[in-house]
Amino acid sequence: MGPRVHLTAGNDLREHAGTDKDCKKTFQLMHPDSNLEILMARYQQGDFGAATDLIERISPQLHRLFAAQSVNRADADDLLQETWLRIHKVRHTYRPGEPALPWFYAIARHVRVDHYRKSLRTTGGERQMEAMSKGAATYPAESDHADGLEALLAPLPDSQREVIEMLKVVGMSLEEVARATSSSVGSVKQKVHRAYKKLRETMSARGSGRGKTEDCRER
Amino acid sequence: MKDEEIDEVLKKVARAPYDLASETLQRVADSIKPSLRPVRPLPPTWVMTGGLIVVCAAVSLAGAARAGFFGFEKMDLLERSLIFPALVVLACVAGNGFIHEMIPGSLRRVSPGALVGLGSAALLSVFAFLFRDYRTDHFVSVGIVCLLTGLLHAIPAALLSWLLLRRGFALNPVSAGLAAGTLGGLAGVGVLELHCPNFQAAHVLVWHTAVVPVSGAAGALVAWMLRFRAGSGARERTNPE
Numbered sequence: 001m002g003p004r005v006h007l008t009a010g011n012d013l014r015e016h017a018g019t020d021k022d023c024k025k026t027f028q029l030m031h032p033d034s035n036l037e038i039l040m041a042r043y044q045q046g047d048f049g050a051a052t053d054l055i056e057r058i059s060p061q062l063h064r065l066f067a068a069q070s071v072n073r074a075d076a077d078d079l080l081q082e083t084w085l086r087i088h089k090v091r092h093t094y095r096p097g098e099p100a101l102p103w104f105y106a107i108a109r110h111v112r113v114d115h116y117r118k119s120l121r122t123t124g125g126e127r128q129m130e131a132m133s134k135g136a137a138t139y140p141a142e143s144d145h146a147d148g149l150e151a152l153l154a155p156l157p158d159s160q161r162e163v164i165e166m167l168k169v170v171g172m173s174l175e176e177v178a179r180a181t182s183s184s185v186g187s188v189k190q191k192v193h194r195a196y197k198k199l200r201e202t203m204s205a206r207g208s209g210r211g212k213t214e215d216c217r218e219r
Numbered sequence: 220m221k222d223e224e225i226d227e228v229l230k231k232v233a234r235a236p237y238d239l240a241s242e243t244l245q246r247v248a249d250s251i252k253p254s255l256r257p258v259r260p261l262p263p264t265w266v267m268t269g270g271l272i273v274v275c276a277a278v279s280l281a282g283a284a285r286a287g288f289f290g291f292e293k294m295d296l297l298e299r300s301l302i303f304p305a306l307v308v309l310a311c312v313a314g315n316g317f318i319h320e321m322i323p324g325s326l327r328r329v330s331p332g333a334l335v336g337l338g339s340a341a342l343l344s345v346f347a348f349l350f351r352d353y354r355t356d357h358f359v360s361v362g363i364v365c366l367l368t369g370l371l372h373a374i375p376a377a378l379l380s381w382l383l384l385r386r387g388f389a390l391n392p393v394s395a396g397l398a399a400g401t402l403g404g405l406a407g408v409g410v411l412e413l414h415c416p417n418f419q420a421a422h423v424l425v426w427h428t429a430v431v432p433v434s435g436a437a438g439a440l441v442a443w444m445l446r447f448r449a450g451s452g453a454r455e456r457t458n459p460e
Contacts, residue, residue, distance in 0.1 A: 044257065044258050044260055045257050046255055046256050046257040046258075048248075048252060048255055051248065051251060051252075051255060052248050055244055055247050055248050056244060059239055059243070059244055059247065060237045060239045063237070063239050063243075064237050077243055080243065080247065081243075081246065081247055081250065084247045084250065084251060085250060085251070088250075088251040088254065088255075090323070090388040091258055092258040092259060092260055092261060092386060093260075093261055093321075093322050093323055093386070093387055093388045094260065094323075094324075095260050095261055095263070095322070096260060098324065098325075099324070100324075102324040103323050103324030104324075105324070106323035106324040106390060107323050107324075107388075107390075109390075110323070110390045117450065118450075149229075149232045149233060149235070152228065152229070152232055164229070168226065168229040168230070168233065169229065169233040175326060178326060178327070179324045179325060179326050179327075180324060182325075182327055182390060182391065182394075183327065184327060184328070184330075196222055196225060199225050200222075200225065203224075203225065203228070
């Protein structure tokens with residue numbers, strides 16, 4: 001098994017090495033197995049160690065993506081399991097040399113949408129939609145990350161939230177996000193612009209709200 | 220509040236560790252272990268695009284060989300040198316689009332919907348430039364025969380293209396169906412250009428070009444129906460009552 005790098009969501013390989021090309025090269029030379037693309041190629045060759053490494057590296061990010069948009073943690077666990085089964089089934093569709101992260105995220109998105117459609121079919125449509133929207137809004141408050149990313153991105157629609165997560169938390173480039181979301185770079189830019197506008201409004205409102213509360217306390 | 224400040228807040232929040240139970244990871248690893256064996260990755264895009272072009276060309280030539288190359292014989296050099304290269308270029312673009320629909324994480328330069336529009340617009344431009352006979356003899360009766368002939372050849376072209384990319388994984392089957400239908404439609408137009416000796420502008424502009432959007436729509440519809448059927452099947456399995 002290759003050398004392990006302790007990674008947390010939002011603090012992944014790119015955080016350490018992806019922003020600076022030279023740094024990335026050095027990192028890859030020091031840890032030849034650390035590159036996701038290399039691990040993916042080894043996974044395609046049937047290397048269980050590479051598969052385990054990939055699971056350990058990618059799963060927290062995918063779980064976070066699901067947790068931000070699904071009802072509860074158990075659902076996110078199920079989605080993660082389902083995603084890896086799907087990844088395993090279609091692992092031959094990854095082509096060596098292509099970026100691996102957008103490939104993972106594209107499949108994860110597909111599983112999430114598929115799960116959402118299934119749940120709409122199996123339980124009453126409107127009721128489920130209501131539960132999902134309520135759940136998405138309440139989940140962060142129930143979790144340990146009450147003031148975390150999920151709460152911060154809660155006002156955004158799903159499509160904008162996932163783009164912000166991929167771009168700002170995972171550290172993917174605009175092109176990689178476009179690949180993962182099957183859209184164009186222009187469309188991603190537009191979503192980011194709208195998301196920032198909404199975040200700006202929300203944060204300003206929170207800031208002024210806090211300011212008013214503090215003023216009242218002082219009085 | 221500035222964008223940089225939002226960036227900073229997002230970065231700060233993102234740095235917070237995200238705990239995931241090791242049992243969950245172990246369960247995932249255990250679930251894939253029994254079926255872990257080497258797989259052959261898909262070939263490069265240019266190989267698959269080449270394969271799709273060969274399929275479309277084969278269907279077009281076979282169809283025209285059966286019906287006769289009357290259109291090709293009647294064309295002058297300018298018409299031949301503009302129409303067929305244009306069809307090849309459009310088939311390359313459509314093939315590329317279809318491949319990207321079948322491979323997760325591909326960079327989509329043209330959406331399948333835009334592909335249909337682009338293909339139809341390009342064909343309309345070429346035909347409008349080349350054909351100046353504005354008579355409309357037997358416009359509907361002859362036109363429908365041409366449309367049906369084009370669509371009948373679009374079906375095997377689309378099916379063979381799908382067969383060629385069967386190892387792919389369509390994230391959005393409807394988009395993939397649209398792209399496959401568009402590619403098949405271009406093969407159908409190829410048959411018509413090789414075979415049909417009717418060079419009336421209205422006939423070519425309406426009925427020949429119509430093969431592309433109609434075939435694309437048919438491909439999308441078939442894909443949607445298959446997905447719907449698969450969804451209904453899953454629903455029956457989970458809820459037999």
